[in-house]
Amino acid sequence: MADTVREIERKYEVPDGGRLPDLTGAAGVADVVDQGTATLDATYYDTADQRLAAHGVTLRRRTGGGDAGWHLKLPAGPDARDEIRAPLSDTLPAELAALVRSRVRDAALVPLVRLLSERDVRHLVDADGALLAELSADRVTARRLTPEPGEPVRWTEVEVELAPGGDPALLDALESHLTRGGVRRAAAASKLARALAETADPAGAGERAGAKAGAGEGAAAGATAGDTVLAYVRAQLAAVVALDPAVRLEAPDSVHRMRVATRRLRSAFRSFRKVLDRAATDPLADELKWLAGELGIDRDREVLTARLEERLRGLPDELRAGPVAARLGAWARERRGGTRDRLLGVLDGDRYLALLNALDALSAEPPLRPAATRPPEDVLVEAVERDYRRLAALVTTALAAPPGQDRDLAMHEARKGAKRARYAAEAARPALGRPAKAFADLMTGLQELLGDHQDSCVARRALRELAEQAQAAGESAFAFGVMYGREEALAARREAELPALWAEASREKHRGALRRRPGRPASRR
Known part of the structure; x- marks a missing residue:
């Protein structure tokens, strides 16, 4: 059975050699608690002409971390996406396949990109120890799988995800501290979007996807x-x-x-x-x-x-x-x-x-x-x-x-x-x-x-x-x-x-x- 989670987060780029500023004391953050490091291995699926990516939709199968499984993310407003999660399996669960059918139609879903992430996780908590937001620093290695395996690209990014029921204004307050420390908002809306932009696309799939999105909207x-x-x-x-x-x-x-x-x-x-x-x-x-x-x-x-x-x-x-x-x-x-x-x-x-x-x-x-x-x-x-x-x-x-x-x-x-x-x-x-x-x-x-x-x-x-x-x-x-x-x-x-x-x-x-x-x-x- 699939579960739906509203995810409100922002992504940031960290300059080479840069360090994250200490957020203790910022916007009601009383402490920053280290949660350790996780290794995440995600394969993203889409049609050959990237119909899901063209509409800001991502579909992945991921192992590692506390939420291994299939994840479908649908746009839900500024900084927000609805993530529908299904248990880990070898094939795409039927309930997730149904949710992408209006965009995929009869086209096959193929493995498009593989992302390996070394994730350092920190919890931002208030004076009572309640979770305000989760900050993750990811060292990402991305490789295109379709139409042919490509050379890997690497980058480091930071995600700040609001705790369930949290006030989105907290993200604004945290961002002011991050940007003063040299961190800037990411240009790409997702890791997949950046991977597609930075890896070779000899078949011109991105152009075709953009044309299809334009035809629909x-x-x-x-x-x-x-x-x-x-x-x-x-x-x-x-x-x-x-x-x-x-x-x-x-x-x-x-x-x-x-x-x-x-x-x-x-x-x-x-x-x-x-x-x-x-x-x-x-x-x-x-x-x-x-x-x-x-x-x-x-x-x-x-x-x-x-x-x-x-x-x-x-x-x-x-x-x-x-x-x-x-x-x-x-x-x-x-x-x-x-x-x-x-x-x-x-x-x-x-x-x-x-x-x-x-x-x-x-x-x-x-x-x-x-x-x-x-x-x-x-x-x-x-x-x-x-x-x-x-x-x-x-x-x-x-x-x-x-x-x-x-x-x-x-x-x-x-x-x-x-x-x-x-x-x-x-x-x-x-x-x-x-x-x-x-x-x-x-x-x-x-x-x-x-x-x-x-x-x-x-x-x-x-x-x-x-x-x-x-x-x-x-x-x-x-x-x-x-x-x-x-x-x-x-x-x-x-x-x-x-x-x-x-x-x-x-x-x-x-x-x-x-x-x-x-x-x-x-x-x-």
Whole structure:
């Protein structure tokens, strides 16, 4: 079974002949305790074109020290990485192989670099003897293994790793003492990155990896509509790939964020059909809809359960007749059954892998239409306004619908339209600036109101089901009826609030601001 550890550390270079300064008394360090020397032998694995290294991911098999085994390190923010550890074995554990699949795809993992380190370890402790940070001085020998064994390179570096739960500000304070002693921050983010930079690369793998990383993440929006749209598409694709391991590890909010990235991709294909040829993007949009649906099974259940639990907590004790909490808990567990395994099956399946590969291919060779070469201010404003007009028709239908199921369905369709208009404005923001952000914010407010209404509709259906189950078991259904009534009243309030919010969101000044770009001519339509 793999374990995950959040690692917050900084690396430093020590000049030839240099010595580490004494950190006793620095930043609350009362003592520096020698922990002895360890010999570490690590082999790093990657694809031949270094797909993991290109995204700051490292995978190694290491012996020696107190944590021998397989280690996968994933970026987790400034100075931070999540290290997933699995027991030592001859072959890569299946759980780690799954975590790199979105980046590796069908390519083989090969031994890339071998690192031998003589590590002197010291603990920095406070006056009570509690560990603040671990300081390690490593004498490193690195040798490239692929495509052919190369000559070794050697260097000395220092790592300062924060103790679990420690304050990252400690690293800043320690760094000031280290730099005054002649130690400087390392240029490379990891030992592997330095080894790859300093060893021969006759096959040009590094260049290929960099090209692939660029294809996934995209450059900043540029001078044309195509530049802006592709930058957005590539950013969402990079998000899907990066969130894949987080979803597998059940990181908080990861399913929701991955689902949003798939929806933004699909929305971009719909909104910017004058930039990207729909003959190529429509099949991908269909597959993205499928993936979002699979991701949504777990996410929708979590959101609904959380809403019902919140409503139950809001009931006075005297209204909680019967085993209401137990009934809700059993219902939630029953709904969860099998959904986790199903989602992992999707992520491990060929259909998902084919979708990632197809999105990569579109990113590398985009099916651009003639409008892609036009200024983004023209093309993107047109796209946002087109989505707005579509939304206006949906909201008009919702406002005119009679109360009940017809209005509920119409408001749900309007919610989807608001989301699409919001995503289009967000994609256009690099080119259109603050007006696009302001318009996206308006659409977000509209989407949230309509979303709360839809969530209330779903909650009422669930509460009816819970009431029926309670009655069948001879329990009181009173509490579920009260919760139903409160949800019904909330939905009515949202319906009453919609006209005023729509009147504000649809004011001409907001769309007019999109067209009026300083120093630019008005949009040509």
